[in-house]
Amino acid sequence: MKEIDELFLPGDLRYTETHEWLRNDNGNVTIGINDYAQDQLGDIVFVELPEVGNTFEKGEEFGTLESVKAVSEIYLPVSGEIVAVNDALEETPELVNMEPYNNGWLVEVKPDEPDEIDTLMTSGEYLEMLEGEE
């Protein structure tokens, strides 16, 4: 289990209370789970993602991550339309563990309100939240 000071939380991303990360890519938002979440879940063995074109409300379940431990729902941190899903995870779900911020991304979303991402936590705020839970 990683100690809090061992977690990798890139400074250019935004974070949610449910341990997703978001990156603003020219108006679209790329979403994944962060280092803390992948460490807690253990080996990810199966990923279920939505179809491109599906729309979701903020906080709605958009897929599941199955680890050796459990099947966990993943929630969309912003409302919007799915414009891309990471098909590589079908064959190699372990990318979520190995490279959570790069090749282990989950979906790309066209947000209904592009500014919404700015209301989410910075890496510093997210770290403070984790430390508060200790």
Place this chain on the structure above:
Amino acid sequence: MNKKEIKKTPLHTWHMENGANMALFGGYEMPLWYSSGAKREHLAVLSTAGMFDTSHMAVIMVEGPAARHLLQACFTKNLDACTGRNKTPLVAGRCTYGAFLDDLGHVRDDAIISQVASEHYMIVVNAGMGGSISRHLKDQADWPDIEIRDCTDGVGKMDIQGPMSARILARIIRDPETVFDRMVYFSFKGFFDDTSPLSDTVRLLDGTPVMLSRTGYTGEFGFEIFTHPDTIERAWKMALEAGRDFDLTVCGLAARDSLRTGAVLPLSHQDIGSWPFLNNPWSFALPFNEDKTDFTKRFIGDEALKHSTTPEYTYSFAGFDLRKVSHGDSTIVTDPDGTQIGVVLTCVTDMAIGRTEGKIYSVSSPDRPEGFNPKGLACGFVKVTKELSVGDTVELKDGKRTIKVAITDDIRPHRTANRAIGDMMPDAD
């Protein structure tokens, strides 16, 4: 449970220092997996070797002229007819698996009993069960000439499991050829207490006496090693060092859970528990006569089992891909008509198996198809109110997900647990 009551094994600090993801199990804080991940740990036990801290298991000693008599009265297995194909009596150096039941035929716990000497038995029960099972035995023993001791905190235990385990052990024990000679499945040698005459039989290279048992709970070839708690960390590190050449992987409870499920072994208080110990895959733990019409001895719970009318059946199952459901009372089993017929006791993924043209192979199946690279299959146990046959399909529903599974009479094929040591050390190094 407050923090003061959480128990730790003697290897707890080692686990913390080596990146284990810890969780509570049976009152102990135990490793679930290490940084290598549960999948790799599971596969290591099939391909090379895995090492588990199992010091949370409880150990009870029963000694005295009436010891066997007491165990015969309390344990499901008939100790006078339990060893080998010919069902010969349990003797010193051999062990056997069974369960302790209550008057209703429900399971108090399952156990492995090892006969240490003619009037000395060692019982290994599950984590946290040392107190209650030893009290239960004392309640039944109304004779003066019997001593029952819960030795849980006085014994450390580690398991090395997998095809390379004998080669690894051969590098850390004195005179391995003699130790391994005629050491069959469910037998043991040595003892961890220096005062025992057996303690000279198996010693680590540094002189530490250990009890080495050809048992384990993974379904694969391997050993359980019992030591004094003060010496287990040394033994653990010696094995790790010796295991470097054999890709020995430290494993947590998640891998132990998926391995034992694939091997159709029950988890006490989950797959067996407060219902009659009957109509399940573990009838070999009951002392049935040849035509299964009666028991060959009396034991606590026997009458309840004989007259049980509860229509409950426990079956093993395997899914068609790796997706699993959660287990517990809220996860239901339905028949093809959609009628609820039971609950899911265990559902995990055995990551070493897959189906090819309907048949299940494991990564160690000699007849596995070329290029076989399985992703795993969901598997486990269901308890249902309807009699089912091998091959019947049922659905498991946990509110989020529904999966189709088939009732099986086995799960992971070609397991190695009872292979001869000679087979596993073709050219001893």
